[in-house]
Amino acid sequence: MAQKAINPEAQVRSWGFSHVFTWTDGPNSHYSPHAHAGRTTHLILKGSLKMKYPEEKDAAITELGVGARWDVDAGKVHEVWIGPEGCTYVIGE
Numbered sequence: 001m002a003q004k005a006i007n008p009e010a011q012v013r014s015w016g017f018s019h020v021f022t023w024t025d026g027p028n029s030h031y032s033p034h035a036h037a038g039r040t041t042h043l044i045l046k047g048s049l050k051m052k053y054p055e056e057k058d059a060a061i062t063e064l065g066v067g068a069r070w071d072v073d074a075g076k077v078h079e080v081w082i083g084p085e086g087c088t089y090v091i092g093e
Contacts (some may be wrong), residue, residue, distance in 0.1 A: 008090045012043055018093025024089075025049075031081040035075050040093050042070045047087035051080050 012020045022045070033054050048065045048087045063083075064070055074080055 008043055008045055012041060012090045012092040015041060015092060017041060019093040020090060022088065022090050023084045025082040025087050027082065027084050027086045029086075031080040033077050034079045035037075035078045036072065036093070038074050038093055040072045040091060042072075043090040043092075045088045045090065047085045048083035049080055049087045049089075050083070051078055053077065054079050 001063045005013075009020050011023060042064075044064055044066055046066060048063060050061050050063045051070065052059045053076060061081075
């Protein structure tokens with residue numbers, strides 16, 4: 001018997017996040033360096049993004065695509081560039 005696919009928002013809730021929503025950014029959007037008060041997670045459903053932690057020594061840019069999970073600790077400064085096709089992801093806070 002095939003296993004039923006889990007709803008992406010339900011999956012993120014199962015990781016312990018109570019505020020969960022799906023968000024879409026347009027192509028080539030940019031989020032300048034910023035931080036959040038609480039821990040966040042991002043589950044990419046469509047498209048891609050590149051991220052880095054600019055305050056880290058030798059900060060590298062990492063590209064994330066469909067199926068990737070990215071967790072950001074509370075207070076961690078990060079910067080994000082959305083790919084040319086945009087990006088849809090579930091956010092957990």
